[in-house]
Amino acid sequence: MNVPEETLSYLTALGIGFLIGIVRERLHQPGALMAGVRTHTVAALMGAVAFHLGMPIFVVALGITGLLIGVGYYRSYATDPGMTGEVSLAMTVLLGGLAVPSSALAAALGVAVAVLLFLKKPLRKFSQELLTEYELEDALILFAAAIIVLPLLPQVAIDPWGALKPFDIWKVVVIIMCTGMLGHLAIRLKGVQWGLPIASLLSGLISSTAVIMDLGRKVKQDAAMTGIACASALLSTLASLILFALVLGASSIHLLQSVAVPLLLGGLSLLLTAVALFKHHQLPLGFALTSSQRAFQLKHVLLIAFSISSISLASTWIGSVYGQPGTFISAVVVGFAEIHAAAVSISQLVKPEGAVNPLARWGVLAILMASVVSKSTLSFISGGHRYGLRMTAALTLFVLTTGIGIAFT
DSSP: OOOOHHHHHHHHHHHHHHHHHHHHHHHSOTTOOOOOHHHHHHHHHHHHHHHHHOHHHHHHHHHHHHHHHHHHHHHHTTTOOOOHHHHHHHHHHHHHHHTTTOHHHHHHHHHHHHHHHHTHHHHHHIIIIISOHHHHHHHHHHHIIIIIIHHHSOOSOOSTTSOOOHHHHHHHHHHHHHHHHHHHHHHHHHHHHHHHHHHHHHHHHHHHHHHHHHHHHHHHHOGGGHHHHHHHHHHHHHHHHHHHHHHHHHHOHHHHHHHHHHHHHHHHHHHHHHHHHHHHOOOOTTOOOOSOOOSOOHHHHHHHHHHHHHHHHHHHHHHHHHOTTHHHHHHHHHHTTOHHHHHHHHGGGSOTTSOOOHHHHHHHHHHHHHHHHHHHHHHHHHHHHHHHHHHHHHHHHHHHHHHHHHHHO
């Protein structure tokens, strides 16, 4: 049965007012003077009726509501200086009016307002007790980078070869910041022992290189977590390998089928090594990082973005100079910075009828080798020799296992 549009609008307004009123009434002390279920329900219905009668009437209704709110706040200011109740009542009238032209949007916003009001205590505890000053600063930097800076950057290339696009470069910066923030939150919620591997596995789908460097920074802060950091870095590499296989399959299913077994063997090598490291390097109970607990270092992030941009520029130049033979070289060079983009390049060596060129199979291995060289180098730079040696050994085993698979399958 279809409900008339006008009836649906009034029902939505009643529901919004009722929901917000219930939340407001439950949050106040018994016996306190306040706007509860009846007031908010009537206010929402008033907004809907006023909007239906015309915009001038709706403006008058808002004015009357504002006057009543002002009088009520003046009387209760001495005992309750907060303005949440007054603002929520005004919002209820506005949402009641919005229910007339857009009942779905009004209902969604009404639920959001009710949830925010209900989460008063958890939000206050989060902002005053759980969130540190450094975390707030990092969050503001992240939001500024993603919401303010990123949309302003041009999406066209600024170099003759079409490799450097400011929008894409800054997007890498934002992604790396998000990676650091995700890992930081996981550590805060689950602790280093469990939070770090979980965050690394998820973040590896975004940028395993960024994860490895961020973990290296943590190792420099506390050498005791070298083993856990290496295990987490290998898990991020495993996630990146899975995404590499998916991109390869999307570009050329025949090439993926040709190298599926070697990639599976390499993935098992990463997983087993990570599990072994995780079991043999338990952190002491109550262990905590001794640093300032920043989610990311801005100069560290910018350095990674600069390195990736430089490598991308070099690979594009090589491809333009050497033509068709440069496809293989370009794909391998791109692999130093981004194996997923390299997967698309190397798939171009597969013939249209689906015949897999042996060069393409070995090209997959060459891309992974280039990525291993890059990751090993960055692990030494970011985490020192202990972290670098362990990462290099584990990643070398991964490449050898994959290479043996390609050679004998």
